[in-house]
Amino acid sequence: MNTIPLAPAILVLGPPLVFKAYETEFSERFNFLKPWKTSDPLHQFISSHSANVKAIFCSAVSPVTAEIIGSLPELRFVLASSTGVNHIDLGECRRRGIVVANAGSTFSEDVADMAVGLLIDVVRRISASNRLVKARVWSGREEDYPLTRKIGGKRVGIVGLGQIGLHIATRLNAMGCIISYTSRTMKPHVTYPFHPTIQKLVSNSDILIVSCALTDQTYHMIDREVMLVLGKEGVIVNVARGAIINEKELVECLVKGEIGGAGLDVFEHEPKFPEELFRLDNVVLTPHHGAVTEEACRSLYDHVCKNLDAFLLNKPLECEVIDM
Amino acid sequence: MNTIPLAPAILVLGPPLVFKAYETEFSERFNFLKPWKTSDPLHQFISSHSANVKAIFCSAVSPVTAEIIGSLPELRFVLASSTGVNHIDLGECRRRGIVVANAGSTFSEDVADMAVGLLIDVVRRISASNRLVKARVWSGREEDYPLTRKIGGKRVGIVGLGQIGLHIATRLNAMGCIISYTSRTMKPHVTYPFHPTIQKLVSNSDILIVSCALTDQTYHMIDREVMLVLGKEGVIVNVARGAIINEKELVECLVKGEIGGAGLDVFEHEPKFPEELFRLDNVVLTPHHGAVTEEACRSLYDHVCKNLDAFLLNKPLECEVIDM
Structure with missing residues (x-):
């Protein structure tokens, strides 16, 4: 048998x-x-x-x-x-x-949507407003809420222009943003300006969006030095991997107001979040859910x-x- | 003198x-x-x-x-x-x-950005996740957060295709949504399909975005009947004027789960919000700030x-x- x-x-x-x-x-x-x-x-x-x-x-x-x-x-x-x-x-x-x-x-498109959603949310203070409204902080007095910034016209630097990065670029281009990118190599058939280094990219950006792979080369690629160039009004969105950003330095820059805000779907030590960020309304946190539709x-x-x-x-x- | x-x-x-x-x-x-x-x-x-x-x-x-x-x-x-x-x-x-x-x-572009931000926020549960994360509700278990829905491929019905509506259409088109609209008259030079009535529009839409003027004709144009056609998965975004929607019926539909969610920047009796919505995570509220950049x-x-x-x-x- x-x-x-x-x-x-x-x-x-x-x-x-x-x-x-x-x-x-x-x-x-x-x-x-x-x-x-x-x-x-x-x-x-x-x-x-x-x-x-x-x-x-x-x-x-x-x-x-x-x-x-x-x-x-x-x-x-x-x-x-x-x-x-x-x-x-x-x-x-x-x-x-x-x-x-x-x-x-x-799920490249879903992750790109999450990046755009986090960006609009941070820049236009949607989660923050929603929280304040639901906590009954609105008397009709505009002073309760600060002016936000316009998305259109902002210079967005995309770190890693794979499928996800390209979808992010298409979306933000439609919103009037000025796109450029960095990547291991310059992409053929792509018309967005290429910067060979993160330093060159950040010095030409108001907003950084991280959508590259985590490798030995990209580990802690975005550190305090990069963030200080981005500056007090600058915003970082990360939908890639937490450890591409030096999280300790990111937290420090956010707490001190050395950068303007952050939208983070990924963290260096998941499922742990940096709790120092919980009280900051200019920081929007989601639990690595870019792809979860x-x-x-x-x-x-x-x-x-x-x-x-x-x-x-x-x-x-x-x-x-x-x-x- | x-x-x-x-x-x-x-x-x-x-x-x-x-x-x-x-x-x-x-x-x-x-x-x-x-x-x-x-x-x-x-x-x-x-x-x-x-x-x-x-x-x-x-x-x-x-x-x-x-x-x-x-x-x-x-x-x-x-x-x-x-x-x-x-x-x-x-x-x-x-x-x-x-x-x-x-x-x-x-500020047409700013209001359009707010509409898109509210839409992504509701559909991808960004404010809800941010709230849960900051309340320390994430153990790394995916069960803490339900699956969300993909934006691309959704049929978006735009109510009023003026400057704001057109900017919304451009943005959501770049995200892979299928756009159609209703308006007093069909717009020349616009290729998105036109529906002559709100009833026709809603029966061809997964998502409704309100961006028309409030007039005698549009007052309470979106009522319970329209919302029931939109259905349990349907989402409404309003960046125009609160009274275009019958707010009492909107609240009822949301509380009963007869529609899927809402992103609201405007309200029928501003600065009063419908407080019944404060406990709903599928509802994102901002204080008439579409234009405030x-x-x-x-x-x-x-x-x-x-x-x-x-x-x-x-x-x-x-x-x-x-x-x-």
Whole structure:
């Protein structure tokens, strides 16, 4: 009698939000291992399944370390539910010939919308006004609320002009902003002015929007020195990764009024927020939710199924992030 | 010895925010009467200056009634600091041959930005998240925050496609929304689909944005019936005038969850807010601040000076709102 070969197992780390939203549908199609459903410590869970794990599907905040990779001899594929892959040890993957793929452009527009929403919110003081109104601070006297600033005409510097950055540029261009950008290399077919360094970009910007990958090169790229050039009226929006900004220095600049405000969807030590910012009305904080829409979730589900199928059938993948 | 003739007096009602911001500059150029600086009741102040008042400069919330107009026999010009002129008795002005002018397109872009900001805020729950985060409600568990909706692909119905409506359309078009509109008449040179009635518009919309003038025809144009067609997922943004929406019915629909959310910069009985909405996170409230930016204020100052000069020199005015 033949035995049915066990389907290759996919270890789920996190789990990603999309996994929870579509768990039933996912589980009908693939053999997932769900460590959060056992009481075993993660390393013990992984050891006990190590022989069968061919792939990992991970959230943006679940580290895929050299240790995890090392304990999975059959691992051939890591699929991230995020655009950023800074939580994956890419060097170790490369060394082992493990393919790494990300969410591609699944939710680029949603993240761009969040960046624009945070920007308008900070500059036009929407959350602040909403809070004051709901706390019954409005007597019809204009003095209760300071004048805000116009969005149009502001010089917006975009840090990282990938899919998300391009969508941000399109949106703010339609609002009359003057766009320029910095990036590892100048983009062909893009007419927005390019600045080779963050220093050049910031000295030509009223507003900085961070939409680049977190790498060794971009870690703490935006520090106190950059922020002091941005200045007292300057605004920073971050929808990429917290650690691209030196958060300690960002907090200091905001508390001292050395920059004008910030809209932050990401933080250096998530899920921890810098609590010093809680009392500042010129700072708007959201919990890493740039990508979290129903539509993005559905589209990510399709993307993940397509790529896991391709991997299991040895077909070409979308969105490989390590060029083998 | 000749006496210097008294400069024609301009009665300031409100006063408009721009008047307070530029009072010194204004007062060097014109002979303003400032009733709020005396202890006299308004009607008494007006009576005592009635012979000399040639013009009124008024805020959006200062009624220019038939009674006020009737007590000023020399009145020839009413200049509003707002786009809307629903607070001015236009019939009486027409009868007396008094010219009425508004702020023109001085802050159309700012109001459009506010509409877009309120829309993103409500749909992507930015103010709500900011509030929860600052109240320390985030443990990294996604369950703390519901999935939101994608802006792109939504059908946005714009009520009134003047300068403000057109700027809103441009912005939301860049975000991938599907725009259509209703208006008194179909606009030439506009490619967005036109619906002749609010009923037709709402049955083709996921989101309604109100940017029309308040008139007898638009008063309570958006009522419970319209809102029920918009439905449980539908969102309303109002940056025009509160009374275009039946506020009592709007509150009822929001409280019962019969529509999905609202972003409101204007209210039917300003400065009163409907307090039932204070506890709803799907409702974002701002205090009639669509136009309140430093840049708009400066630009309005220039506009007001230009038009008062033109009036005093008998030259053509910009932005006459009554076609004589």
